[in-house]
Amino acid sequence: MKDFAYYNPTRIEFGKGKEEQMGQYISEYGLKKVLIVYGSERIKKSGLFGKVTKSLDEKGIAYEELGGIISNPVLSKVYEGIELAKSKNVDAILGIGGASVLDSSKAIAAGAVYEGDVWDFFTFKAQSTEALRIFSVMTLAASGSEMNNYAVVTNEETKQKMSIRSTATFPTVSVVNPELQATVTKEYLAYSAADIFAHSLDMYLTATYLPEYIAGYVENILRTVIRTTEVLLEDAGNYEARGEFAWAATNALNFTTNCGVENNRFDTHFIEHTMSAEYNIAHGAGLSIVVPAWMKWQMNLLPDRFARFAKEIFNKDTAEEGIEALKNWYTKIGAPVTLKEGNIPEEGIEMMVEKLFAGAQMLGADALYTKEMLTTVFENAK
Amino acid sequence: MKDFAYYNPTRIEFGKGKEEQMGQYISEYGLKKVLIVYGSERIKKSGLFGKVTKSLDEKGIAYEELGGIISNPVLSKVYEGIELAKSKNVDAILGIGGASVLDSSKAIAAGAVYEGDVWDFFTFKAQSTEALRIFSVMTLAASGSEMNNYAVVTNEETKQKMSIRSTATFPTVSVVNPELQATVTKEYLAYSAADIFAHSLDMYLTATYLPEYIAGYVENILRTVIRTTEVLLEDAGNYEARGEFAWAATNALNFTTNCGVENNRFDTHFIEHTMSAEYNIAHGAGLSIVVPAWMKWQMNLLPDRFARFAKEIFNKDTAEEGIEALKNWYTKIGAPVTLKEGNIPEEGIEMMVEKLFAGAQMLGADALYTKEMLTTVFENAK
Incomplete structure (x- = not known):
């Protein structure tokens, strides 16, 4: 074995119906208000969004929403999320969706506690060392984003697809319910x-x-x-x-x-x-x-x-x-x-x-x- | 897959000479004084103890010592460690040795922030939920204690060999250097x-x-x-x-x-x-x-x-x-x-x-x- 460091603090909650415990998980960290990040309105029709928000309501956790994350997620939506997170004073990000949603959630979480432009982290002008806590409900098995600290985002203006990786962008808790996938x-x-x-x-x-x-x-x-x-x-x-x-x-x-x-x-x-x-x-x-x-x-x-x-x-x-x-x-x-x-x-x-x-x-x-x-x-x- | 929760926040630093970075690792968490727990004086003769303490000195980290941990570690030594940790105001425990040393370190870390008798945790009278941070240099590969939250201790008076497992007793950083093993x-x-x-x-x-x-x-x-x-x-x-x-x-x-x-x-x-x-x-x-x-x-x-x-x-x-x-x-x-x-x-x-x-x-x-x-x-x- 060559020298290495291994560190992965993400807690995985795996199994049927675990998304209904999200309010409980978030409350264990003493958090009171989250920004829910998601893609299409499909998760509202399917009932998933309602199940998760019901669990938040039960624990008295308030929430804001940012929908419309697309595949190959874009920087403009990340900016929108950061603005929301800052103006509404949320203290955690909750992504419900696939890799694009989770990656956007990580970028928003890092940007929300940073004075400068979050893109600095993608272009190595700055290193992200802190972030809001991130929670996720992963609806597609493929990217591994639920248990790593990578976030890939495309800057539409410069046409660059870049990534960040920070010790602060591991999800705190990720729900993996195979039924949702x-x-x-x-x-x-x-x-x-x-x-x-x-x-x-x-x-x-x-x-x-x-x-x-x-x-x-x-x-x-x-x-x-x-x-x-x-x-x-x-x-x-x-x-x-x-x-x-x-x-x-x-x-x-x-x-x-x-x-x-x-x-x-x-x-x-x-x-x-x-x-x-x-x-x-x-x-x-x-x-x-x-x-x-x-x-x-x-x-x-x-x-x-x-x-x-x-x-x-x-x-x-x-x-x-x-x-x-x-x-x-x-x-x-x-x-x-x-x-x-x-x-x-x-x-x-x-x-x-x-x-x-x-x-x-x-x-x-x-x-x-x-x-x-x-x-x-x-x-x-x- | 049946439902499960997975959580393991221990950072593993694996490789040659990593024990010489221990001062660096501990300083990253803003800690200033540790209690070093170990077994026989052999680690002093071998130079291992000196290498680790040199790295502490270089980062201005003070230390106290508790040697003499034996195989099938005993509660009386854990009490001694807790007493030392409290009276000397250490803010972390550093175990250098095998499973017995690491298990004792975990028990001391949990007991040092508890008002009652640490044995309460072993007999289910109380649940440990916090502990001083634990660091380790693992000198024997077998127990897995370097990356889990178990601690097995024997109460010599009651002849009971019991264990604790708490979310707080995962080591923060464990060094695994195969050469030391x-x-x-x-x-x-x-x-x-x-x-x-x-x-x-x-x-x-x-x-x-x-x-x-x-x-x-x-x-x-x-x-x-x-x-x-x-x-x-x-x-x-x-x-x-x-x-x-x-x-x-x-x-x-x-x-x-x-x-x-x-x-x-x-x-x-x-x-x-x-x-x-x-x-x-x-x-x-x-x-x-x-x-x-x-x-x-x-x-x-x-x-x-x-x-x-x-x-x-x-x-x-x-x-x-x-x-x-x-x-x-x-x-x-x-x-x-x-x-x-x-x-x-x-x-x-x-x-x-x-x-x-x-x-x-x-x-x-x-x-x-x-x-x-x-x-x-x-x-x-x-």
Whole structure:
């Protein structure tokens, strides 16, 4: 094991009906007024919003509302939330929704206690060290946002998609109720599976040193995702599979997978962010295209790791067969594996390569993300 | 997955030389004076104590000392620590040592902010909800005490070995430096392996519902313990194996193994505690005797689970063969598997059964821990 620090103070309340205890959880921290952040009005029609606010009412916790958070959440809504949080003197943020809602909640929580512009945290002009307490009810299993301190936000003006990570932006309590996640479409379930795979493989297939213990840990996550996705596509109401899928998603990005590993990278997320920013493709669908294409490039760097992946996950003998098996599995569950299947024009490759390379230069990562490397990955995705 | 709550705020600082940063870690929480709790004077001779106190000096953190903590730590030393902590106005406890030192540190931290008798927490007369902050440098991998909130202490007067668990008794920061754990004897390494196995199997082989994800998670811990123990018995200086062994030990009892499981029990620890209280046997050595003997009794309750264990861990086809393989492995690494090998007289069985049954009655668990069950386990250990 290489040296590492592990810290994750988020309390997970997992199970049926736990959202109805949110008032109780918040009251345990002595808080009196929250800003509820959410996406569409669907959560009001479904009754979820009402269940949570009823639990707040019962504990005498007041609330303000900020709806309308969209996928690839935008900075303008974060500003709106910060303004509300400050003017209404709320003392916590409660996100009800998926990754976009949770990420926005974290950014609002950090911005609400900061005198300057919250975007400073995203552009490394300042480091966030405090935030309002964050609570969440996670309605989609994929991002792991319920148990990490990442928040990804897009600045519409500058067209930058950037992230923050602060010791203060871990949710205090996150509710994970698999029943609330059961309404996802088959399509988005497949994309979610691809997202969890990418979180795992971005580490597993890039780390220059991977302890055997961590390799086995990640393989268990991947096997769980394969098994439960297949069950859920046949039987959306299978609570056990839904629960294990949710917990695998949480564990794939709560920092347990990179304890003791060395030099892991986030290639596929880096590449996909530009793809989904330029074309209207779901993040997970972009990843199911990028990951196998990227693997064909990356396999030469860590051949033994790729052979292990092939054997352990798909019982195949070579790295190539392992990648092919993953592609076939994505196809089987309904996730795209080519640019064409994702409705991304091949003519866009050059433009995406240019944008990605410019981004890589800004991050000082252009020795890795060369135009040649980026072009190869996109060519592999044809 | 069954409903669960997961919460573990301990920050782990893992790696070489991390103990020399202890002053830095403590200063990050604004603390000025600590009580250092430790066992024998060996840590002064080895230089460990000096390294840690040098780091405290550098950050202007004052310290008091309480040495002399023994295995199966006793209440009188906890009282002594509480007295010191109160009279010297320390604002944190720093344990340097193994499980006994850490457990004592937790009890002192809880008792130091309590007006009454700390033993109230152990006997359920009161619930601990606050404590001084706890820091630790863990010198023996086995108990998981570095990343959980358990503290087991023996009251010498009443001869009771009891435990506390409070949200306030998680260490704030624990240093796990595998190099500091490399001086353990081969004998104690084997006992530690048996302890980690027991922590894992007490859950894995008793839960009436075990999610597949968690089963795979625990099997990965068990395989890691087998692999790294064998490496370390041949090559005590193997840092990678030492590190994985340490991290497996931490994860076996940091509450990740029982997320979503139902009705797990702690039979073998329950039984062994009386064995080590009555006879001078190391906890881990007691466990390597009790576990296979108990398995022969338990296997009829969960035959499929035992068959899975046999297959996954030892590639054997039946539950019986799996148990035999575990016994053989314990023998191979030098851990005892019979009462005789542990120097425990068979004449003592009846007395231990009586004591255990009385304990079970006190806990309201005598329907499970019947005299017949307890006798069967000890008879199996002959």
